[in-house]
Amino acid sequence: MSPDINPHDPGAPLDPLPGHSSRGRLERVLRRGEFAVTTELNPPDSANPEDVYERAAVFNGWVDGINAVDASGANCHMSSVGICALLTRMGYAPIMQIACRDKNRIAIQGDVLGASAMGVQNIMCLTGDGVQAGDQPGAKPVFDLDCMSLLETVRIMRDNGKFLSGRKLSTPPHVFLGAAINPFAPPYDFRPYRLAKKIEAGAQFVQSQYCFDVPMFRTYMDKVRELGLHEKVFILCGVGPLASAKTARWIRANVPGIHIPDAIIARLEGAQDQKKEGKQICIDIINEVKEIQGVAGVHVMAYRQEEYVAEIVHESGVLKGRQPWKPEMNPADALVAARMNAMREGAEQNQQQLAGIAAQHPH
Numbered sequence: 323m324s325p326d327i328n329p330h331d332p333g334a335p336l337d338p339l340p341g342h343s344s345r346g347r348l349e350r351v352l353r354r355g356e357f358a359v360t361t362e363l364n365p366p367d368s369a370n371p372e373d374v375y376e377r378a379a380v381f382n383g384w385v386d387g388i389n390a391v392d393a394s395g396a397n398c399h400m401s402s403v404g405i406c407a408l409l410t411r412m413g414y415a416p417i418m419q420i421a422c423r424d425k426n427r428i429a430i431q432g433d434v435l436g437a438s439a440m441g442v443q444n445i446m447c448l449t450g451d452g453v454q455a456g457d458q459p460g461a462k463p464v465f466d467l468d469c470m471s472l473l474e475t476v477r478i479m480r481d482n483g484k485f486l487s488g489r490k491l492s493t494p495p496h497v498f499l500g501a502a503i504n505p506f507a508p509p510y511d512f513r514p515y516r517l518a519k520k521i522e523a524g525a526q527f528v529q530s531q532y533c534f535d536v537p538m539f540r541t542y543m544d545k546v547r548e549l550g551l552h553e554k555v556f557i558l559c560g561v562g563p564l565a566s567a568k569t570a571r572w573i574r575a576n577v578p579g580i581h582i583p584d585a586i587i588a589r590l591e592g593a594q595d596q597k598k599e600g601k602q603i604c605i606d607i608i609n610e611v612k613e614i615q616g617v618a619g620v621h622v623m624a625y626r627q628e629e630y631v632a633e634i635v636h637e638s639g640v641l642k643g644r645q646p647w648k649p650e651m652n653p654a655d656a657l658v659a660a661r662m663n664a665m666r667e668g669a670e671q672n673q674q675q676l677a678g679i680a681a682q683h684p685h
Contacts, residue, residue, distance in 0.1 A: 326350060326647050343480065343526065344498040346443025347415050347647050348387040351619075352527060352556040357612060357640050358619030360417065360529065360558060361631050362389040363409075365399035374400070374408045377628060384632045385622070386646050387444055389529075392419040396456025403433055410441040415647070417500065418442045421450030426466035427475065431485055434476055438495030446500040446529070447472040455578075469501055470523045477524035501525040503557075505542035506535060506581035514545040517555070527556040529621040534564075534582045534603075536610045543614050552616030559611045562623040563630055564600035567591040601630050608638040 326336065326347050336345040343349065351358045361381055366373035381388060390405035402419050409416040418437050420430060434445065449469045453461045467475060475486055476499055483494040501520045505513050517528065533539050539559065546552050564570045564582075567590035574582045586603060593599035604622075611617050620640065624631050635641060 338496075342498075344443040344496050346387075346498055348417070348444055349498040349526075351386050351646075356644060357642070358386045358556070358558060359384065359622065359635055359640060359646065360387040360389065360619065361385045361622045361624070361628075362391055363405060364625060364628060365391050365402075365405060367399055369400070371408050374405055375412065378409060378412070378414055380628050381631060383646055384635045384641075386619075387415045387417045389417045389419055389446065389621075392421040392448065392450070393424060393456075394419075394421075394451065396423065396451045396453045396458070396461075398456075398458065403437060406437055406442050407440055415444070416442055417444040417446050419446045419448055420472060421448045422465055422467045422469065422472055423450030423453065423463050426464050427486055430467065430472065431475065431479065434479060434495050434497070435491075438497055442497065444498045444500060444527075445476060446502070447476065447525070448502055470519060473499060473501060473520060473523035473525055498526055499524050500527045500529065502531070503528045504531040504579050505539055506531055506533070507579045510538075510542070511545075513542060514549055514551065517546065517551055518549060521551060521555050525555055527558065527618075529558045530560040532560050532562055532580050532623065533607060533611060534580075534586050536607060538581070539611060540614060543616050547616050556618040557616055558619040558621045559614075559617055560621045560623060561604050561607050561611070561634075562625070563597075563604040563627050563634065564590060565627065566596040566600065570600075601627075601634060604634055605638045608634070608640060612638075612640055 336347070336350075338345055339350070339353075342353065348358060348360070361384075363374070363377050363381075366377070378388060388409060390402040390409065391399070392402040393399060406416045406418045420433065422430070425433070437445065447469050449465070453459055453463045476495070476497065478484055478486065479491060480494050480497060480499075483491045485491065503513065503517055503520070507513075517525075520528065530539075543552070543557075546557070564573075564586070567587050570582050570587050570590060573580055574587075589603065590596050590599055608620055611620065622631050622634060624634070
């Protein structure tokens, strides 16, 4: 029996393990010391659930978790809560992103409870891009919390069983807490210390911004190890394919926080097939960062190139033959169906009883 299957019933939720915050498979993979792979689902501008299922299907058997993005870049798409509801229904392992830009603490705490009730085991806490970065700059930003206070909020709910108001929860959310890091944005020397603050606030795993400069990431990890932070948090390095040199130049000029060295662009420009070369660059970077002490996995971001994720993971060999868990129908759905049947049967019995009483006492 796989360690990621309930020994009593393969269709049932996983049993809790000592020292684990969630019953999720991502946390189990990381705590076993296996190299984890996560990815992002490009959220649709649609109300059709099939658009989510089609985008998730390309990741089957290749990743340990799927980020449900929360209006990244301050652009509106299907909500992360809605995507998580659909993914958990199909048995996927989502990582629900929460951006503080759009909701206050009341709404966020409610979303955390709702997500946990749906079966979400992982939550990524983000401050969020400013509204001026998106296509609706007239929107009113909230920022009641930031990533640090959001981490603290969810940690208090989980570990203390309380809302921020102090009111008790009857059942706390059992979730694995994540945050984002960017070793490639100034001030570079401060970045490891900022990671330390996020760990103190409650971060248990982190995913980095795109890494296209491995030497810079190595320098960052040197300081992380010097501070002993690699023993307190699981670090997943962000990677992804570039479609072309033109795309790389545009991203470098227009997307804040992404650093792409000239050497990467030159390599793309010199390639006969730039898209294929962009995929190979991603694989090469994975093979470099996986050897860095303290790196626990990779977060593969393949925007509009999701079909490449399986190839990238396979050709990099990071799974070492390990088969990430494939989605299965959520056992909670069977429970709901059973309850609905019981309610129907109960209603039918009541109607029969009422009919019998009416027959015995005609008006």
